[in-house]
Amino acid sequence: xxxxxxxxxxxxxxxxxxxxxxxxxxxxxxxxxxxxxxxxxxxxxxxxxxxxxxxxxxxxxxxxxxxxxxxxxxxxxxxxxxxxxxxxxxxxxxxxxxxxxxxxxxxxxxxxxxxxxxxxxxxxxxxxxxxxxxxxxxxxxxxxxxxxxxxxxxxxxxxxxxxxxxxxxxxxxxxxxxxxxxxxxxxxxxxxxxxxxxxxxxxxxxxxxxxxxxxxxxxxxxxxxxxxxxxxxxxxxxxxxxxxxxxxxxxxxxxxxxxxxxxxxxxxxxxxxxxxxxxxxxxxxxxxxxxxxxxxxxxxxxxxxxxxxxxxxxxxxxxxxxxxxxxxxxxxxxxxxxxxxxxxxxxxxxxxxxxxxxxxxxxxxxxxxxxxxxxxxxxxxxxxxxxxxxxxxxxxx
Ligand SMILES: Cc1ncc(COP(=O)(O)O)c(C=O)c1O
Numbered sequence: 001x002x003x004x005x006x007x008x009x010x011x012x013x014x015x016x017x018x019x020x021x022x023x024x025x026x027x028x029x030x031x032x033x034x035x036x037x038x039x040x041x042x043x044x045x046x047x048x049x050x051x052x053x054x055x056x057x058x059x060x061x062x063x064x065x066x067x068x069x070x071x072x073x074x075x076x077x078x079x080x081x082x083x084x085x086x087x088x089x090x091x092x093x094x095x096x097x098x099x100x101x102x103x104x105x106x107x108x109x110x111x112x113x114x115x116x117x118x119x120x121x122x123x124x125x126x127x128x129x130x131x132x133x134x135x136x137x138x139x140x141x142x143x144x145x146x147x148x149x150x151x152x153x154x155x156x157x158x159x160x161x162x163x164x165x166x167x168x169x170x171x172x173x174x175x176x177x178x179x180x181x182x183x184x185x186x187x188x189x190x191x192x193x194x195x196x197x198x199x200x201x202x203x204x205x206x207x208x209x210x211x212x213x214x215x216x217x218x219x220x221x222x223x224x225x226x227x228x229x230x231x232x233x234x235x236x237x238x239x240x241x242x243x244x245x246x247x248x249x250x251x252x253x254x255x256x257x258x259x260x261x262x263x264x265x266x267x268x269x270x271x272x273x274x275x276x277x278x279x280x281x282x283x284x285x286x287x288x289x290x291x292x293x294x295x296x297x298x299x300x301x302x303x304x305x306x307x308x309x310x311x312x313x314x315x316x317x318x319x320x321x322x323x324x325x326x327x328x329x330x331x332x333x334x335x336x337x338x339x340x341x342x343x344x345x346x347x348x349x350x351x352x353x354x355x356x357x358x359x360x361x362x363x364x365x366x367x368x369x370x371x372x373x374x375x376x377x378x379x380x381x382x383x384x385x386x387x388x389x390x391x392x393x394x395x396x397x
């Protein structure tokens with residue numbers, strides 16, 4: 001008998017549909033609009049900064065809080081964006097991707113039996129992170145827009161009802177993956193009010209804060225009254241600078257919450273790749289004055305328009321994206337009764353990979369019929385998908 005048995009905390013995780021669709025996409029040579037990563041290069045000045053740092057022998061362990069120059073660049077970026085002055089020594093922590101920040105912060109702030117409020121659909125790591133800490137996720141539904149120009153929304157009563165005496169943490173993600181929703185000021189004000197009333201801490205995952213579309217504006221909930229002292233704001237160099245493989249993420253917040261995160265981080269990865277931190281500092285410093293963010297947004301706006309047209313022309317109506325690099329397409333008219341069945345068929349028969357949003361819900365049975373397409377791709381990739389989608393013959397038609 002095998003002695004290799006998974007512990008209970010991971011035994012039900014299994015393989016994700018992401019892994020299944022990605023493997024199918026590779027095996028079948030499909031155009032991959034599934035997993036969320038750019039298929040174009042990050043900026044050359046950022047890549048050069050990494051090779052320069054390696055050549056300069058910045059190759060040993062970094063300080064566990066992150067190298068000082070990067071923490072200073074993070075603080076300078078936060079203040080240049082009008083979010084306030086912060087102390088790079090005590091109020092910023094660097095870790096290996098936003099994922100490690102989330103995992104570490106949840107380990108650091110949640111006791112077994114504590115509840116964490118999570119909006120559903122949710123970035124798929126949130127619920128496993130909560131359960132691995134012994135916490136209980138309390139899900140609050142985001143509902144699809146009710147009109148072509150509308151936004152995803154939640155019911156304030158359902159949110160209120162999710163707060164209990166055991167609630168310790170709320171996980172927010174804006175701009176939101178997979179819906180593309182950007183939470184509005186009134187929505188954030190209500191979330192803030194409830195967190196203050198119930199003395200709840202908040203993790204605000206803002207990894208797509210620079211990828212805004214359709215005139216949307218992003219607001220960090222930490223800047224609302226009463227929220228700085230209870231919020232860690234999380235971001236990722238990988239998303240903002242199109243280098244997702246670097247896995248450099250960071251948290252900004254009050255010293256007490258950073259101390260808790262650092263206490264966990266020192267026993268998870270301890271430190272994050274030194275040369276990539278040096279390059280991340282160059283990236284943030286450069287982007288303060290070289291127009292990078294505007295260019296990023298205008299390039300994403302073009303890719304968004306292109307993919308939206310492609311999907312609409314293929315007979316897949318799209319929902320509006322306000323931020324992030326994903327489009328949700330309505331598959332209700334395709335004849336499939338599950339998003340997973342549609343996405344398996346699409347990758348196998350049409351040669352285009354998309355992700356079924358049921359991967360972002362606790363109970364796939366109650367999921368709206370949608371498919372998530374990623375537009376962080378070169379125009380030629382999107383056009384190649386367009387050619388295949390234009391020839392799509394639905395099985396029932
Ligand atoms: C909402 C959200 N948070 C966090 C991450 C992970 O970021 P990182 O690659 O920096 O760990 C992702 C990546 O897809 C994401 O979509």
